[in-house]
Amino acid sequence: MTPQTTEAVDDYLKAILELGGPAEEAVSSNALASHLGVRAASVTGMLQKLALREPSFVVYQKHYGVRLSDAGKRRALEVIRHHRLLERFLHDFLDYSWDEVHEEAERLEHYISERLEDRIAAKLGDPASDPHGHPIPEKDGAIAPRNEVQLIHWPCSVPAGISSVSDRDPVELREMKRLGLLPGTKVVVEPGSRTGSILVRIGSGQPTRLTLPLASGVLVSGVTE
Amino acid sequence: MTPQTTEAVDDYLKAILELGGPAEEAVSSNALASHLGVRAASVTGMLQKLALREPSFVVYQKHYGVRLSDAGKRRALEVIRHHRLLERFLHDFLDYSWDEVHEEAERLEHYISERLEDRIAAKLGDPASDPHGHPIPEKDGAIAPRNEVQLIHWPCSVPAGISSVSDRDPVELREMKRLGLLPGTKVVVEPGSRTGSILVRIGSGQPTRLTLPLASGVLVSGVTE
DNA sequence: GTCATGATTTAGCTATGCCTAAATTAGCAC
DNA sequence: GTGCTAATTTAGGCATAGCTAAATCATGAC
Structure with missing residues (x-):
């Protein structure tokens, strides 16, 4: 066929x-x-x-x-579900690192059957997000709306949680991992912005200076403390 | 690229x-x-x-x-390695049944990277054969030669071992599984051939009549007792 | 050796999905 | 409203991989 x-x-x-x-x-x-x-x-x-x-x-x-159209949206969400399930599967079961999953998933997302999609989801226990924090659409296309903001637009001194990071550039991803910029991590933007960088306390560590290209790839949302 | x-x-x-x-x-x-x-x-x-x-x-x-050519043979063997590794992986890790693996592997074999090939092989512990008994080529293309014969051409009363079965038809595969025609199983062709069927003792069971289309998909080799 | 038949190749067409270059259209300034 | 500019569309081309129909080649019968 x-x-x-x-x-x-x-x-x-x-x-x-x-x-x-x-x-x-x-x-x-x-x-x-x-x-x-x-x-x-x-x-x-x-x-x-x-x-x-x-x-x-x-x-x-x-x-x-x-x-x-409805049909177009359905297919788009199905492909995104494939992509994110594959990323999580490759990461959790096949020892792929954070920065390796995107390329492989980008190719395979078009070719896996519904059966394989289901089996992978079952094996993973129907995960809610991929390794970069992006939500995995449900099988019917439902996807929980999020209030995400780029870290560089988050107000100073207000604690936030990293909800996801951009997966486009493997080099950036390796650097983010090194710095501890992982989904779920708490961050606080400290006073001390300059052109080209911001100062951020990551988790419980010392404030770190992040370049804007890097920081723009980090999406955060408020934390309920 | x-x-x-x-x-x-x-x-x-x-x-x-x-x-x-x-x-x-x-x-x-x-x-x-x-x-x-x-x-x-x-x-x-x-x-x-x-x-x-x-x-x-x-x-x-x-x-x-x-x-x-050498390059053509190398690529052909690589694709066959992909196919058979995928079949074993889908079968062993993702609950695919015997008759479901071929179709999925046939599509994906073209699209998995060398990295994924390696990770799957490692996860499986470098398996020697796929679920149907076909040998998986080594990474360098090496593939152990086999002395296989179609079961319908095996002499009467001489014990043989099933070395592999054809994976083309899911219906046939389900029937083979039901009858116990699995790779590694010992079989003996009993006297009692007719046009269209042969009589075979499968494992330690009673002799069973197999239709020729089914029996022609079963490859055997001698057993050293 | 010729010839017929069947296998094989050529020629010319289709569809996808991309390209460039040229023409057109829309939207904004005034 | 006129005209400029940028966005958009049209026209024509390329590569892949299939198709049919027609031409050609090779081999076995005689």
Whole structure:
């Protein structure tokens, strides 16, 4: 049987979901193009096909933007569930380190069957989040909303908990691990900001100076003490 | 990075390796076409590309046939190693049954990284065979030669051991499991052949009548008693 | 040796998913 | 409203991997 979706289609759907944000706003072709690393012309072509598909994956309006249809959103969330389950599985069962899981999961997420998805989830005991702290959508696509803020936007002296970290760059991830910037860790931003860095107390250690690129990859939320 | 091989290329290489047999004879386009379920014309086109690649995967002579080059053989064995390691992993760690592993492994074999291959092998303790009894090639491609014969060609009354079973048909596999036709089991062909079936004592049970399609999927070798 | 038959290859087409370059459209300033 | 600029779309091309139909080749029968 021909697969329902291709790798390219999955990647478009994920990108539209991410770029649309929690409000699921319409996403422009240019935004998709730069996020996916392809030309805007390629995006237009793909969106036209996705809109004409049966069932349609997107609602596309020329010169305006694109939104996911119900079917599109369902598939996007399924692929994200695959990705995050795989990351946790590779990390917990196959000795993958924090910075190695993303690349492998990014490839395999398109190819695992529903059966394998279920077996991995069962083996892991239906985990709620991946190793970077990102929530794993339920099988029906449900995903608990979160109040996350970039650490660099968190007010001084107010304690916060790391809820997740960006998994895009393995080098950054290794550095975060070294510094103890793990999901669940308590952090306090100390007075002492400069251009290019902030001062942060991580867990119970001494305040540490974090460069902005690094700190911008750390998402936090309030802690109820 | 663009992958070194595509799924189609992998499938051609595996097919050439299998159809060439232990002597690695040249394989005809027609044989490949019927094995792969595509038209002979498609095979010719693909072989021409595979021969021109750098490094070349095949040695191709028009109107004669095709053989694997060293690079082609290496890749074919790597994919087979992936397939069989995956089968054992799915079976032993993720509660897949005997007849479910093939389909999943057939898809994933093309997409797992060398790192995942290594981690799975380590987790399993470098197993020698998959759940159907097929030998898993070593990382360098080495694969112990076997003296297997189809059960239907084994002489009467001479004890034999099942070395492997065909994994193509899940229905057949379930039937084999029900009958106890598992790799390692001792079998003896009893006098009582008819057209369409043979009589076989499986393990220490009573003689059982096996249909030829089923029995032809059972490979045996001599047992040293 | 010729010829027929079956195997094989060529030629030309389809679809996906990307590209570039050129044309077009939308939205904003004024 | 006009016009500028940036976003968007169209047009035409490339590679992969399949297809059909037509041409060609090779081998065995005679």
